[in-house]
Amino acid sequence: MKKLGIYIHIPFCKQKCNYCDFYSIKWDSETENKYVEAILNEIKSYKEKLNGFIADTIFFGGGTPTIVKPYNLKRIIEEINDLIAIDKNAEITIEANPNTLSDEKLTAYKEIGVNRLSIGIQSLNDEILKKIGRIHNGDEALNSIDRAKKNGFENINADVMFNIPGQTVSDVEDTIEKIIEKGIKHISFYSLKLEKGTPLYIMEQNNKIVMPEEDYEREMYYAGRSVIENHDLIQYEISNFTIKGYECKHNLKYWNQEEYIGLGPSAHSFLKNIRFSNPSDLNLYCENLQSNKLEKIIHEELSEDDLMFEYIMLRLRLTEGINIDEFNNKFSTDFMKMFENQIDYLHKNNLIDVDNSNIKLTAKGMDISNYVITIFNNSY
The missing domain is CATH 1.10.10.920 (Arc Repressor Mutant, subunit A)
Known part of the structure; x- marks a missing residue:
């Protein structure tokens, strides 16, 4: 059986971050239900295309997937399992905002098979978090790790960002030290890049913020990397560090040029040497699937x-x-x-x-x- 990764894009946020250019919209219950029905239809549309595959990674990304009712995530996983077998040792990841991780939700995630959390911490400095538009504070971020571990999650990633206007090297070091003390097994450590059209990009264009100098950006990176490695997490990718055995299997599919499908608006796929995606418009995505005519956007057929x-x-x-x-x-x-x-x-x-x-x-x-x-x- 060929191994397949499955990415599910959940395009809902309580509030869009000031640096984010991923497709997302404001959440409401009615739109969530409409979205889930469309996702279930898209999964069914792959029935003839995935013979001979088994899913060994499933990744709920966003947006903020933890906004969605766990029951609806369960329906998606069950529909995938009806389509193709899910490996008994499959890595099933969900991205999370710290203040959306209640005990009730964490218990439900365990019950439906989620075994890896990726928590968007970014920083523990509250002023920095406000600047980039995050809706949690540093204490909530640390508490979310404690809550996840209490509910049986060991495989936890923390996203940490550097190169933020006003951020210092000591901010970066302090954030990493504190989350590693909580027993984090994996850190995604990446530099802020201003994407065109985002609020931070517009602020920079209007001289309302100043990005760190390139040398200082590198200093933050080296300092953060040093702290991570001093705690025995090994670097296995430019922006990713882990305790051995906790590498992100899903992301390794991207870097190893393995096959995966993306479900949901704006999601990208790589299947049979073709890269394609869904439209970045939830209404269009849902309308097309209601009439069974979802047209994939072909980006390239690779020679x-x-x-x-x-x-x-x-x-x-x-x-x-x-x-x-x-x-x-x-x-x-x-x-x-x-x-x-x-x-x-x-x-x-x-x-x-x-x-x-x-x-x-x-x-x-x-x-x-x-x-x-x-x-x-x-x-x-």
Whole structure:
């Protein structure tokens, strides 16, 4: 059986964060019910397309999935299980805002099979949280970890953000120290990037906020990474750190160029070498599924060369890098010969490490990973 990841986009928020450009709308109960019926119909639409697959990861992302009634999440999981088998050891993740995690909901999540939480903490500094539009405070964030652990969740990720206007290195270090003290097993540690059209982007354009200088952004990253690694979490991807064995299996599918489908408005899929997505409009999404005519937006059908370059780009995000034998078998080619000049240049400049089995980014290479990827791309 082929393994398949399933992403479910839940496009509801109590309040949209000032940095977020993901598709989301304000939640209400009636719209939730309409959305769930559409999702169930979309799952049914895959009936003929997924023969021979088994789902080994399911990821509820958003938006704020923990706004939705657990009963409706259960219906979605049951419909997936009617479509294709769910592996008995499947990783089932739900993203959560700290102040939406009640004991009642956590108990319900355990009962429907959710075994991994990803909590959007971002910072424990209340002023920073207000600035970026989060609707929780630092105490609520720490309490949500305690509550999750009390209700039997061990596999917990915390999202932590740096490069926020007004943020200091000590803010970043303090946040990471405190969440690790709570027993967090996984940290996604990422830099704020201003996306066009978001409130923070507009504020920056109007000179109402000033982004940190690039050198200070790097200082925050190095300081945060140092704290994480001092607590024995290992870096396995540019922005992700974990206790061994708690890597996010679903996200590894993206970085390993494995197949997945995305359900819900704006959700993206990669199936049979085709990348496609759903429209980023809940009303249109629901209307189309009511009449059984959901049209997927085809982004690209990847050629062998496309797949090869994308595989290099994705695998270089991982600290283990590119397995040369795996690459050669996957693409029936000789990696070392094909990229001989690029490898020589990057190795001489201390941007990659090379041995007989792997090519991976050095610490210096990770800092300028986009440049390294461009060098490989220049061969086409």
